[in-house]
Amino acid sequence: xxxxxxxxxxxxxxxxxxxxxxxxxxxxxxxxxxxxxxxxxxxxxxxxxxxxxxxxxxxxxxxxxxxxxxxxxxxxxxxxxxxxxxxxxxxxxxxxxxxxxxxxxxxxxxxxxxxxxxxxxxxxxxxxxxxxxxxxxxxxxxxxxxxxxxxxxxxxxxxxxxxxxxxxxxxxxxxxxxxxxxxxxxxxxxxxxxxxxxxxxxxxxxxxxxxxxxxxxxxxxxxxxxxxxxxxxxxxxxxxxxxxxxxxxxxxxxxxxxxxxxxxxxxxxxxxxxxxxxxxxxxxxxxxxxxxxxxxxxxxxxxxx
Amino acid sequence: xxxxxxxxxxxxxxxxxxxxxxxxxxxxxxxxxxxxxxxxxxxxxxxxxxxxxxxxxxxxxxxxxxxxxxxxxxxxxxxxxxxxxxxxxxxxxxxxxxxxxxxxxxxxxxxxxxxxxxxxxxxxxxxxxxxxxxxxxxxxxxxxxxxxxxxxxxxxxxxxxxxxxxxxxxxxxxxxxxxxxxxxxxxxxxxxxxxxxxxxxxxxxxxxxxxxxxxxxxxxxxxxxxxxxxxxxxxxxxxxxxx
Numbered sequence: 001x002x003x004x005x006x007x008x009x010x011x012x013x014x015x016x017x018x019x020x021x022x023x024x025x026x027x028x029x030x031x032x033x034x035x036x037x038x039x040x041x042x043x044x045x046x047x048x049x050x051x052x053x054x055x056x057x058x059x060x061x062x063x064x065x066x067x068x069x070x071x072x073x074x075x076x077x078x079x080x081x082x083x084x085x086x087x088x089x090x091x092x093x094x095x096x097x098x099x100x101x102x103x104x105x106x107x108x109x110x111x112x113x114x115x116x117x118x119x120x121x122x123x124x125x126x127x128x129x130x131x132x133x134x135x136x137x138x139x140x141x142x143x144x145x146x147x148x149x150x151x152x153x154x155x156x157x158x159x160x161x162x163x164x165x166x167x168x169x170x171x172x173x174x175x176x177x178x179x180x181x182x183x184x185x186x187x188x189x190x191x192x193x194x195x196x197x198x199x200x201x202x203x204x205x206x207x208x209x210x211x212x213x214x215x216x217x218x219x220x221x222x223x224x225x226x227x228x229x230x231x232x233x234x235x236x237x238x239x240x241x242x243x244x245x246x247x248x249x250x251x252x253x254x255x256x257x258x259x260x261x262x263x264x265x266x267x268x269x270x271x272x273x274x275x276x277x278x279x280x281x282x283x284x285x286x287x288x289x290x291x292x293x294x295x296x297x298x299x300x301x302x303x304x305x
Numbered sequence: 306x307x308x309x310x311x312x313x314x315x316x317x318x319x320x321x322x323x324x325x326x327x328x329x330x331x332x333x334x335x336x337x338x339x340x341x342x343x344x345x346x347x348x349x350x351x352x353x354x355x356x357x358x359x360x361x362x363x364x365x366x367x368x369x370x371x372x373x374x375x376x377x378x379x380x381x382x383x384x385x386x387x388x389x390x391x392x393x394x395x396x397x398x399x400x401x402x403x404x405x406x407x408x409x410x411x412x413x414x415x416x417x418x419x420x421x422x423x424x425x426x427x428x429x430x431x432x433x434x435x436x437x438x439x440x441x442x443x444x445x446x447x448x449x450x451x452x453x454x455x456x457x458x459x460x461x462x463x464x465x466x467x468x469x470x471x472x473x474x475x476x477x478x479x480x481x482x483x484x485x486x487x488x489x490x491x492x493x494x495x496x497x498x499x500x501x502x503x504x505x506x507x508x509x510x511x512x513x514x515x516x517x518x519x520x521x522x523x524x525x526x527x528x529x530x531x532x533x534x535x536x537x538x539x540x541x542x543x544x545x546x547x548x
Binding site: 032054061065208273 | 306308345350352389391511512513514518520521522523524526536
């Protein structure tokens with residue numbers, strides 16, 4: 001009998017499989033397909049201080065080995081999430097959750113995180129710093145170490161629960177951003193968010209996405225994500241949640257060998273709503289195949305010397 | 306819900322670029338006309354959503370037009386091919402408000418979901434009129450099947466090669482009906498909305514991510530709040546649509 005248990009900042013998970021924010025809604029649609037209590041946990045739809053409609057449609061475009069999305073953080077706002085979505089989630093998910101938070105100023109992050117931090121259903125906060133900062137010419141918090149440090153520091157000051165910072169891969173040096181977050185007190189790092197891309201409709205000769213650009217995710221980004229997790233693991237001591245293109249049990253093991261303590265599964269949920277259950281069901285056999293008894297022990301196993 | 310394996314029983318040309326796909330498998334999750342099925346195709350990441358034309362205890366029927374990468378690929382698949390399909394997706398047409406003589410208006414491929422709607426309305430003792438618009442006689446499909454159900458069928462073609470020359474709305478303006486149901490291109494929807502004399506229901510198309518309500522890829526604003534075309538639609542009521 002293999003052991004799939006892992007832990008994130010003292011929080012024990014039955015297994016490392018976590019559906020990624022934005023690909024799993026509040027879990028309700030997936031609960032129609034399977035009992036989602038088999039998951040390690042899940043990171044629910046990104047929450048902002050205020051309600052957001054998001055971008056105009058089309059918001060989705062397909063590409064080789066994946067897809068682009070430009071949903072634009074559609075969500076009902078933190079107060080509605082706390083009043084309605086958290087109680088609703090309790091009906092079909094009994095474990096603690098990851099609250100993914102976005103903001104367009106440090107103040108917005110702080111307010112939204114402080115409110116979610118008080119909720120007993122929230123196990124940890126995952127702060128998405130890929131959003132543009134309205135007070136800094138729209139420059140993303142996640143593209144500059146100083147801005148990443150500031151938002152991390154400010155959020156940490158108001159939260160008792162572990163704070164993980166979710167990094168954007170659209171940077172020259174992701175390691176320096178990860179280090180800045182760790183220096184500011186981050187309890188862990190999530191990576192990677194989507195890679196910015198675009199598609200053009202040949203007939204219309206116009207971008208397919210109404211937003212012109214969107215985030216690329218799916219199996220095509222896996223090697224990029226793996227490389228970044230590997231590099232960040234060498235530079236920081238805090239735990240890493242690895243994500244980007246994971247769609248089978250072998251990918252989970254590979255990502256953990258690169259340095260992840262747990263993984264998130266994103267775009268694969270949209271193509272196959274049962275994928276996380278399938279990964280969890282097949283993981284023990286794949287662990288046995290590669291001689292792994294305790295999954296948590298393989299984190300960073302590909303690093304030597 | 307679960308993804309189920311269906312086997313292709315028929316995949317044959319029904320009109321210009323239009324194919325009839327008969328899939329055999331467990332169709333028990335389909336419960337309403339206007340719902341759709343989404344099919345996983347090898348080599349393509351996202352599933353492809355298709356309106357369900359009809360269903361019975363042994364499978365379902367779809368009509369599709371080979372216009373893009375996915376549908377072109379689908380059209381080459383031989384009988385016997387097994388496909389992973391999610392069925393019974395979305396909220397379909399509600400027949401409760403139809404009245405005795407509802408009008409069903411299909412534009413091009415939009416004829417597809419109206420077939421099982423028509424069958425249901427007739428089974429409920431109503432007398433639907435089916436108004437179908439196509440570009441030309443080469444594009445016409447399903448019209449005989451609607452007649453076999455016992456519906457009055459009126460055909461319009463853009464070039465006049467069959468039936469009335471012109472748009473469905475030219476004919477619709479002169480008809481009496483108790484309610485309407487439609488599926489087709491949005492340009493036709495806007496024209497219908499301008500001249501319709503009753504309430505009605507529209508079935509929308511969208512570029513979808515998941516097709517089951519999780520990704521928010523197809524959200525639209527309505528008078529009754531944000532709606533996901535794939536989950537809260539694809540059928541919306543006239544009174545809630547913001548044009």
